[in-house]
Amino acid sequence: MEYLIDAVSTVSGWMRPYLSEIGLSMAATLLVIFGEDIANFLKKQIGALKFFLKLTLFVLFCAFGFAFLTSFITPLIVQQLAKVPNLWLAPMVVLIFYGIGFLAQKKKML
Secondary structure, three states: OHHHHHHHHHHHHHHHHHHHHHHHHHHHHHHHHHHHHHHHHHHHHHOOOOHHHHHHHHHHHHHHHHHHHHHHHHHHHHHHHHOOOHHHHHHHHHHHHHHHHHHHHHOOOO
C-alpha cells in the first residue's frame, strides 16, 4: 500500500509544475461544452437589435468574452488544485477530467 501512495504522490509532484496548463485545459474544455449554451443565451439577449449592432456585439463577445471567461476561470481552477495535497492531486485531476467527459457525454458531444 505504501508503494501505491508513493507512486501517486510522485505523479502528483510531476503534475504540480503544470497546474496552469491543466487548469487551462479544464477551463477551455468546459467552454467548449457550454459555449453553445452561452452563445444561445447571448443571441436571445441581443435578438431584437439591428443586424449590424447584433453582429458587432456577437463578434465582440466571441472574441473577448470567451477569452475573458477563460482568463477568469483558469486561475480559479489552478488555485483550487494547488490546495490539494500531493496524495490526492493526481486522482482528483483524473476524476475532474472524467467528470468533464461525463458532461460532454450528457450534452451528446461524445
